[in-house]
Amino acid sequence: MTPQTLFALNAERAARRPAIVVTDIASGDQRLVKAADIARDPLHDVLDAQLRSGKSGTVEAGGKKLFLNVHAPAARLVMVGAVHISQALAPVARMLDYDVTVVDPRTAFASPERFPDVPLIAEWPDVALPPLDIDPYTAFVALTHDPKIDDPALTHALSRGCFYIGALGSRKTHAKRVERLRAAGIPEAQIASIHAPIGLDIGAVSPAEIAVAIMGQITAALRLRKVEAKAA
Amino acid sequence: MLNTDQDILKAAEDWHKAGRGVALATVVETWGSAPRPAGSSLVINDEGSFLGSVSGGCVEGAVVTEALDVITSGEPKLLEFGVADETAWQVGLSCGGTIRVFVEKLGEAAAGKGAAGHKGVAS
Known part of the structure; x- marks a missing residue:
């Protein structure tokens, strides 16, 4: 060469x-x-x-x-929600070679003390997400439990062709989310592509176990499906 | 992180810019249960330092030795490792797979110099 x-x-x-x-x-x-x-x-x-x-x-x-x-570009993980699960998920994702970014408008959550060495964006999703240029080599997770933050973030991610989209919340919480997204005019196929409840069903309880369940599911999405390549 | 090909190739670039001789070794074909897929690479400099992997660690030593020759000669080599050849006991893949590794020097194109076929490493 x-x-x-x-x-x-x-x-x-x-x-x-x-x-x-x-x-x-x-x-x-x-x-x-x-x-x-x-x-x-x-x-x-x-x-x-x-x-x-x-x-x-x-x-x-x-x-x-x-x-x-x-x-192919290195896989990225964009997390919306600087919550306890995110604190466990960030290092696990980095160990798997993902470029990790955490977005949360709540500065008490998105603090460097809670996320040492992780790129943090303390802005609302409509400001934080577009400059990230989320692409088909990006996995996206919404973890705040707050529809004011999660819904616009998911709507943006669904329009960007991410290879994986997951959202934290019980079946009941997700059913309500599906209703809201449907009412907002999001196509049914896009809504169905959201992994929720998030993560592989391994009985995870602690934040670290949930992080493993999520990264297992993201790995399966990356390796078992063809990632549609976007011509630059 | 140094286990991504991205950083391995960046390290190769940095070594070259620092004036080191550099070779790239890349898995080009696999059969059976090979430990690393095609495209996996190892970068080696003329001091014998290396980053990355082409197997689970079974044949890296042999690849590094060959790579030092390639840095000296400038001629690419195609290496094959597997249980099918007698040298398997020395540097073979314990998993039973076979891999072909293309080793090339980082440098100006050596036109017309093909990869000399080279089976295993009988040393």
């Missing part, structure tokens, strides 16, 4: 834009294809399929054996 290719690849990754490195194993020939350039690439069908799969692999094309190394 040439230094220029590596620098260009790292720049794409830093900007959260997918890219594929195509290597001819026999000759060592190599090139970087940015997501935005796939459509006009001679191998666009093959590259597009590989990017959608989110996995790297070897393909035969034009009589050559090519290794396609897919560099």
Whole structure:
């Protein structure tokens, strides 16, 4: 790999834009294809399929054996609610290599003392979320239990194609939430995509156990489903 | 965090900018139960420092040795590890899988220099 290719690849990754490195194993020939350039690439069908799969692999094309190394953006986790569960969820998510951001307009909750080293945004969702550019490589959880905060946050996340959306609350709480979102005109299929009650059913009780249940469910969403790649 | 490919590739960039010789080793094919999927990578510098992984730790030592040769020669290599070859007892994958690892130098393109086939590491 040439230094220029590596620098260009790292720049794409830093900007959260997918890219594929195509290597001819026999000759060592190599090139970087940015997501935005796939459509006009001679191998666009093959590259597009590989990017959608989110996995790297070897393909035969034009009589050559090519290794396609897919560099999808690192997964992110955006939490709305700087609550006790979030304090447990942030370190677990970071251990799984997620970039973590916590949003809560209540400054008593979103304090650096409660979340050391975690990026905190003490703003309402309508201010905090749009600049985060939530994308298909983002998981989103609403954890405040307060409809004034959770509902607008969920509405925004549902419009951004997140690979996972979860909301804290009992079945009863969620049924009321579904009614409110329906009344607000959110499409039924989008409402049905919300994971609630949140997390895998492992009988979790403590905040740390609930964090594990949530990250288990997010991992399943990331690894068992195809993440639709958004061309930059 | 240093277990993401993102930071591994950034480390490769930093090493290069600091004037170090650097090689990239990438899993390009897997069969059976391989411990790390295609695309997993290891970056190695000319001091023998490395970051990342191409297996569960079973063959990294051998890959690092080969990578130091690649940094010196500039010629890419395609390595194969698995239970099918006799060297499996030395550096094979205990899980029974087979992997191919492409090792290349970070540097200007060496046109026409193909990856020399290289089965296992009989050292």
